[in-house]
Amino acid sequence: MSSDLGMAERVAGPEIERLIQLLARLPGLGPRSARRAALHLIRRREELFEPLADAMQAARERVVVCGTCGNIDTVNPCTICRDERRDGSLLTVVETVADLWALERAAAMRGRYHVLGGTLSPLDGIGPKDLNLASLVGRVVAGGVKEVILAVNATVDGQTTAHYITDLLAHTGVRLTRLAHGVPVGGELDYLDEGTLAAAIRQRTAF
Amino acid sequence: MQWRDEGVIIGVKRHGETSVIVELMTRDHGRHLGLVRGGRSRRLQGVLQPANNVEATWRARLDEHLGTYTVEGTVLRAAEVMTSACALGGINLIAALLRLLPERDPHTALYEALTVIVEQLTDVGVAPALMVRFELGILGELGFGLDLTRCAATGSSADLVFVSPKSGRAVSRAAGGPYRERLLALPPFLGNGSERNPSATDIVAGFALTSHFLLRDVFEPRGLAMPSVRAAYIERMIKTASA
Numbered sequence: 195m196s197s198d199l200g201m202a203e204r205v206a207g208p209e210i211e212r213l214i215q216l217l218a219r220l221p222g223l224g225p226r227s228a229r230r231a232a233l234h235l236i237r238r239r240e241e242l243f244e245p246l247a248d249a250m251q252a253a254r255e256r257v258v259v260c261g262t263c264g265n266i267d268t269v270n271p272c273t274i275c276r277d278e279r280r281d282g283s284l285l286t287v288v289e290t291v292a293d294l295w296a297l298e299r300a301a302a303m304r305g306r307y308h309v310l311g312g313t314l315s316p317l318d319g320i321g322p323k324d325l326n327l328a329s330l331v332g333r334v335v336a337g338g339v340k341e342v343i344l345a346v347n348a349t350v351d352g353q354t355t356a357h358y359i360t361d362l363l364a365h366t367g368v369r370l371t372r373l374a375h376g377v378p379v380g381g382e383l384d385y386l387d388e389g390t391l392a393a394a395i396r397q398r399t400a401f
Numbered sequence: 402m403q404w405r406d407e408g409v410i411i412g413v414k415r416h417g418e419t420s421v422i423v424e425l426m427t428r429d430h431g432r433h434l435g436l437v438r439g440g441r442s443r444r445l446q447g448v449l450q451p452a453n454n455v456e457a458t459w460r461a462r463l464d465e466h467l468g469t470y471t472v473e474g475t476v477l478r479a480a481e482v483m484t485s486a487c488a489l490g491g492i493n494l495i496a497a498l499l500r501l502l503p504e505r506d507p508h509t510a511l512y513e514a515l516t517v518i519v520e521q522l523t524d525v526g527v528a529p530a531l532m533v534r535f536e537l538g539i540l541g542e543l544g545f546g547l548d549l550t551r552c553a554a555t556g557s558s559a560d561l562v563f564v565s566p567k568s569g570r571a572v573s574r575a576a577g578g579p580y581r582e583r584l585l586a587l588p589p590f591l592g593n594g595s596e597r598n599p600s601a602t603d604i605v606a607g608f609a610l611t612s613h614f615l616l617r618d619v620f621e622p623r624g625l626a627m628p629s630v631r632a633a634y635i636e637r638m639i640k641t642a643s644a
Binding site for chain 1: 412413414418443444447448450451452453474476477478479480481482483484486489490492493496497628629630
């Protein structure tokens with residue numbers, strides 16, 4: 195009798211199984227969707243699979259963390275830090291690179307960024323030393339920055355971090371601002387929590 | 402297994418792409434964790450924030466399982482808490498203190514105290530004194546309660562100004578005078594006087610008192626350091642009071 199009786203039988207060779215296993219580790223993919231993705235890649239070998247493999251290989255070899263802002267790019271300093279058209283007096287502090295990309299998609303800010311690499315979180319044991327804070331202070335103290343925008347998440351950890359940074363930069367004299375809290379586009383007042391509504395009323399603007 | 406209870410959210414941790422593990426301090430089921438499926442959705446993100454009150458239903462096949470929560474927000478004050486550094490420090494400290502309690506062990510009196518203190522978190526004139534009392538409550542619930550009602554030496558309930566660092570009992574001015582260097586100060590707002598608006602100095606003395614017993618009886622025996630959020634809260638409170 196086979197020792198692996200009861201286990202799902204393999205339907206492909208070990209290389210394909212390995213590919214499926216690795217794809218299943220990606221965010222948003224489970225074993226079933228990873229299997230579909232793998233099959234899709236194999237079917238479109240020349241137009242997708244090979245370029246993807248090449249792109250991944252190139253990215254793996256060249257991706258670096260920007261020594262100035264903590265962004266990830268293939269050059270150091272990153273493309274944003276090198277861009278001379280950007281306003282160097284405006285520094286936006288974000289938690290992660292994903293947040294930086296989100297703000298760039300919005301194209302609402304043409305300044306520079308600083309990526310903290312997370313938030314202060316007593317629950318997870320993340321303290322100030324675990325974040326990219328020393329370099330933030332260094333950048334502000336070095337001069338040229340007039341305003342620091344604290345674009346951290348509207349969560350308890352995010353706002354605790356924002357207040358910590360406010361204290362940290364208080365002596366520098368730069369203008370410290372944070373993102374407004376309020377009604378999201380498509381949001382219905384009836385479903386909003388009282389705190390957000392109160393914040394939206396407090397931060398109302400002329401119409 | 403299923404129950405329904407009210408609770409205050411004290412912690413939220415991401416779990417996978419869409420879910421979160423919520424840590425609730427409930428009235429009848431103590432500090433209790435559970436998975437909230439879809440907890441990272443837009444609808445639930447605002448509800449699942451520390452300091453919010455919720456009505457929660459917990460379900461699991463077996464009692465020892467993590468189980469899943471379905472929650473409905475009842476008092477959503479997290480956004481207000483986020484506007485104040487003191488309040489944020491307060492909820493972080495409350496969470497750190499409540500994590501000293503064993504999971505799923507009901508502490509109804511402490512829950513009642515919690516509902517009062519979270520309501521006052523943004524009031525910097527009231528919250529610090531409540532926090533000191535909350536720490537005394539934690540000590541009491543863990544079996545290390547202080548007796549601040551009468552003098553350990555004379556039995557008198559008048560003019561109590563010291564606390565014995567050994568027994569945790571109050572000592573009157575007359576009885577404790579000769580030993581004042583070795584005794585801890587008992588601020589008036591914790592004594593029988595129940596001062597309504599304690600000064601920052603009294604609050605700091607209150608925190609020094611609880612600090613001694615928390616360290617000696619709770620943190621050190623468990624091999625833990627005092628949480629950094631506590632020092633940060635006290636520092637913030639002093640700064641706000643002096644501003």
